[in-house]
Amino acid sequence: AEVEETLKRIQAHKGVIATIVINAEGIPVRTTLDNSTTVQYAGLLHQLTMKARSTVRDIDPQNELTFLRIRSKKHEIMVAPDKEYLLIVIQNPGE
Amino acid sequence: IGHPEIFPLVFTTKTQEIFNCRVDEDVTEENCFKLIKKEDIIQDLKTRATISDFHPIKKVVLEYPGEELLVVFDAQFQYGQNFYLVASEEAKENLLKPPETAEEKEEEKEEENREETLEVHPYKPPVHKPWVSLGSEKEVEEESVKDTVTKIKYMISRVRRKFGAPITLTDKNASHVKDSYVECMSYQDKTFSIKKLEKDVGIQMVPKVREASTQTKWTYPKNAATQYFPRQLSNEEKEESLSSEKLKEFLTSVHLRMEIALQQNEIMNAFFDDWKALAEDESSSGGKPDVYLKAYQSFTDPRYLKDRTISCVCWHPTIYGIIAVSARERLSYEEQVNRSDKSLLQQSVILFWSFFDPIHPQLILECPEDIYCFQFSPSDPNIIAGGCINGQVVLWDISQHEEKLQNAKTVADEIKITADMVNASILNILQCIYMSPSLMQVQQSSTQPPPVRYCAVSSIQYSHKKPVTDIHWLPDNFEDNQMAATFEKRAEICVQLVTCSPDCTVLFWAIPATKFPSSEKVREKENFYMPLDVPDTSKHLDLCWKPLIKINLGESDTNTECGPVRISLRELHYHYKSSDKVESLNTLKVPTKKRPYTDMSTSSSKNLEVLENISTDFFIGTEDGEIVYSDWKMEIGSDSAKPASQKHTQKYTIHAETINTLQRSPFFKDIILSIGGRNFAIWNEGVTNGPILQSSCSTGRYTAGQWSLIRPGVFFIGRDNGNIDIWDLLKKTHEPSHFQNISGSMITFIRPWIASPNQHFLAVSDDLGVVHVLEICQTLSHPSRNE
Numbered sequence: 001a002e003v004e005e006t007l008k009r010i011q012a013h014k015g016v017i018a019t020i021v022i023n024a025e026g027i028p029v030r031t032t033l034d035n036s037t038t039v040q041y042a043g044l045l046h047q048l049t050m051k052a053r054s055t056v057r058d059i060d061p062q063n064e065l066t067f068l069r070i071r072s073k074k075h076e077i078m079v080a081p082d083k084e085y086l087l088i089v090i091q092n093p094g095e
Numbered sequence: 096i097g098h099p100e101i102f103p104l105v106f107t108t109k110t111q112e113i114f115n116c117r118v119d120e121d122v123t124e125e126n127c128f129k130l131i132k133k134e135d136i137i138q139d140l141k142t143r144a145t146i147s148d149f150h151p152i153k154k155v156v157l158e159y160p161g162e163e164l165l166v167v168f169d170a171q172f173q174y175g176q177n178f179y180l181v182a183s184e185e186a187k188e189n190l191l192k193p194p195e196t197a198e199e200k201e202e203e204k205e206e207e208n209r210e211e212t213l214e215v216h217p218y219k220p221p222v223h224k225p226w227v228s229l230g231s232e233k234e235v236e237e238e239s240v241k242d243t244v245t246k247i248k249y250m251i252s253r254v255r256r257k258f259g260a261p262i263t264l265t266d267k268n269a270s271h272v273k274d275s276y277v278e279c280m281s282y283q284d285k286t287f288s289i290k291k292l293e294k295d296v297g298i299q300m301v302p303k304v305r306e307a308s309t310q311t312k313w314t315y316p317k318n319a320a321t322q323y324f325p326r327q328l329s330n331e332e333k334e335e336s337l338s339s340e341k342l343k344e345f346l347t348s349v350h351l352r353m354e355i356a357l358q359q360n361e362i363m364n365a366f367f368d369d370w371k372a373l374a375e376d377e378s379s380s381g382g383k384p385d386v387y388l389k390a391y392q393s394f395t396d397p398r399y400l401k402d403r404t405i406s407c408v409c410w411h412p413t414i415y416g417i418i419a420v421s422a423r424e425r426l427s428y429e430e431q432v433n434r435s436d437k438s439l440l441q442q443s444v445i446l447f448w449s450f451f452d453p454i455h456p457q458l459i460l461e462c463p464e465d466i467y468c469f470q471f472s473p474s475d476p477n478i479i480a481g482g483c484i485n486g487q488v489v490l491w492d493i494s495q496h497e498e499k500l501q502n503a504k505t506v507a508d509e510i511k512i513t514a515d516m517v518n519a520s521i522l523n524i525l526q527c528i529y530m531s532p533s534l535m536q537v538q539q540s541s542t543q544p545p546p547v548r549y550c551a552v553s554s555i556q557y558s559h560k561k562p563v564t565d566i567h568w569l570p571d572n573f574e575d576n577q578m579a580a581t582f583e584k585r586a587e588i589c590v591q592l593v594t595c596s597p598d599c600t601v602l603f604w605a606i607p608a609t610k611f612p613s614s615e616k617v618r619e620k621e622n623f624y625m626p627l628d629v630p631d632t633s634k635h636l637d638l639c640w641k642p643l644i645k646i647n648l649g650e651s652d653t654n655t656e657c658g659p660v661r662i663s664l665r666e667l668h669y670h671y672k673s674s675d676k677v678e679s680l681n682t683l684k685v686p687t688k689k690r691p692y693t694d695m696s697t698s699s700s701k702n703l704e705v706l707e708n709i710s711t712d713f714f715i716g717t718e719d720g721e722i723v724y725s726d727w728k729m730e731i732g733s734d735s736a737k738p739a740s741q742k743h744t745q746k747y748t749i750h751a752e753t754i755n756t757l758q759r760s761p762f763f764k765d766i767i768l769s770i771g772g773r774n775f776a777i778w779n780e781g782v783t784n785g786p787i788l789q790s791s792c793s794t795g796r797y798t799a800g801q802w803s804l805i806r807p808g809v810f811f812i813g814r815d816n817g818n819i820d821i822w823d824l825l826k827k828t829h830e831p832s833h834f835q836n837i838s839g840s841m842i843t844f845i846r847p848w849i850a851s852p853n854q855h856f857l858a859v860s861d862d863l864g865v866v867h868v869l870e871i872c873q874t875l876s877h878p879s880r881n882e
Contacts, residue, residue, distance in 0.1 A: 003337055006346045013357040027326050029333055029342070039325040067352050071366060078356050080349040084341055087349050093360040
């Protein structure tokens with residue numbers, strides 16, 4: 001219910017292509033893409049987020065990763081990490 | 096010591112007293128001899144036994160033959176003791192006497208030495224002694240060499256005159272004459288068979304050699320693969336996790352950040368490089384005007400194009416560097432209008448030129464009449480449709496020569512082709528067309544490119560009455576039938592043509608097609624002769640081709656005739672590559688009227704969907720300079736069986752003279768360029784009250800024009816003085832941004848082409864029959880950003 005609403009709201013933003021929620025192990029829980037692409041994104045971004053998180057922690061143990069944005073030529077991938085889950089949003093920046 | 100007779104003794108004083116040889120009293124160094132009687136020694140031995148000094152030599156004493164023994168005082172201890180006993184008489188004598196004689200001799204020698212200095216000793220020569228033979232004579236005798244036999248003397252004499260005479264020598268074979276030679280044959284002598292008991296063998300000491308080899312373990316690469324599949328949650332797990340509290344919390348905490356990020360992106364692009372964008376615009380707009388058209392090649396043919404003007408130029412859609420040119424009689428405007436059937440003095444042709452051979456045309460298509468316009472079929476570049484000057488529509492198939500065109504190189508001689516067969520193309524058909532096979536066989540000469548005969552000509556009575564001025568292929572995603580409903584096509588091939596002519600009609604034609612000519616039935620409706628050695632028959636509609644739909648313009652309320660010269664349909668954007676597959680869909684919704692045609696192909700048309708949303712509007716440019724915008728979709732009138740004609744919608748009179756170009760922009764589907772007379776106009780289809788841009792009247796007449804294929808704001812206009820005007824709407828809208836003179840005569844046709852990403856060509860044809868191919872320079876070839 002609430003979960004659905006929030007996800008719908010995010011999806012409704014301008015330019016958003018896809019929204020994926022994956023759990024701590026990297027298994028997609030909720031997605032708006034087809035299965036194979038979702039699995040691909042989940043696996044790759046999960047690893048990248050782990051790496052980014054450990055990097056930030058290594059530099060400063062008091063610090064922690066709050067947000068990860070990957071800007072590419074075609075679109076932008078935004079990853080919001082948390083303790084158990086990961087929210088991935090792919091957006092086409094408006095231009 | 097070496098004297099076996101000498102026995103060293105030690106005499107004690109007691110013994111010395113007994114024998115009166117006390118040292119330095121009786122016996123001195125000079126007088127060292129003492130003779131002792133043997134009996135005395137023996138007595139001493141008896142009395143004193145072991146302590147006697149003579150005890151060690153008791154035996155010697157007893158064996159002594161003489162009476163007295165000599166004892167010598169050895170002052171120097173010569174023999175080891177102070178006395179020594181001489182055990183033999185001779186030695187005794189010698190000792191006693193020689194020392195005397197030695198002394199005497201010494202004395203004598205001394206005397207003699209004294210005397211020698213005074214006297215010479217008398218020399219005594221050696222006395223011959225008689226030789227005593229010891230047996231050496233025998234050896235000497237044996238060794239000496241003596242003659243055993245007396246030597247024989249020979250005396251050989253010859254007559255003197257024979258000496259020095261010339262000598263002749265001849266050869267003689269020794270084997271011819273008997274006994275001229277004596278052989279000594281070898282034979283096995285049995286007496287000499289000696290068994291070899293000894294053998295000479297050489298032995299060498301050599302280090303022991305041993306061969307050994309090792310091999311390392313060769314690991315050869317092996318492909319190993321792991322197959323895996325991603326873990327996924329089952330549906331129940333997903334449901335469960337979705338409703339879990341943790342997810343809710345997570346989302347509430349996260350979504351704020353996400354929304355901020357999303358909004359940031361929406362607001363502006365943070366990575367936009369303004370500097371770079373500015374630079375690009377600068378270079379393109381304010382830069383020096385190096386806009387030009389570089390002359391690349393020009394083609395003309397004295398044979399076919401003499402006194403002719405080029406009516407239409409078309410690039411081959413797939414093969415690089417092939418351009419086709421159609422020629423027609425050069426007539427003035429009035430003559431053209433009032434033209435009646437003139438006998439042709441010259442065979443009218445379409446020539447194919449290749450970049451690689453500017454002198455010889457690659458291919459010649461024969462036409463029954465002068466061709467006013469023609470087009471390559473977008474789906475099959477081997478089909479060419481042309482409109483004749485007498486209103487007929489002609490079809491060619493050059494699939495045989497496709498390979499030749501592709502391999503066109505600078506070869507002066509053409510390949511001899513003896514047979515030229517023309518097959519019909521591969522298309523689906525929907526309607527009834529009277530077909531009949533017709534194949535012509537053409538003999539070729541070796542120096543000319545083979546002329547290709549047309550494979551279909553429309554029937555005269557059903558064609559236009561006036562020259563076909565514009566011909567287009569309908570795109571491959573719809574076709575229509577007599578019901579005038581558009582269908583989605585199954586295959587991606589162009590089926591239909593639309594032609595217009597100043598006789599106020601617009602005709603839609605459909606191409607008949609067979610895939611396998613041999614498998615279809617042959618319908619012969621007319622007699623023709625079958626030329627000899629034609630291997631296969633193909634369907635063909637020589638002189639029997641009927642148009643599919645005829646649209647009459649000017650039939651309606653107004654009496655003014657509307658003679659369309661150019662037509663531009665909306666959906667005229669072709670894909671020259673293979674387009675996406677069109678999927679067949681629902682069944683056809685067609686009123687079950689009896690169709691006066693049969694299906695000729697096995698692929699039925701029943702599965703095509705009626706397309707409702709294809710726009711059927713079109714623009715027409717007329718002879719009088721009007722632009723008409725109307726809709727050709729047939730409405731089935733309820734009151735009449737015949738479909739009612741369409742309705743006119745708009746009519747514009749902007750140009751004073753005949754429209755010679757009506758073209759949609761390749762970038763914007765609703766922008767149309769119309770050129771006629773002394774001005775041109777750009778229209779937007781949605782805007783109905785007039786053109787969006789209209790140029791002022793220029794000094795010369797515009798005779799041809801085309802949009803640029805690359806830059807949306809650029810188009811080319813040809814004039815009657817041989818100039819090409821390049822209009823760049825982004826730079827200036829009131830005058831051409833650049834103009835260039837191409838030829839001396841009127842420009843009749845312009846056609847741009849993108850041959851490769853770097854080479855953009857513009858084919859310009861003029862009134863003299865020359866086709867100039869120009870290369871479009873860089874500025875015109877690359878669109879700037881956001882153009």
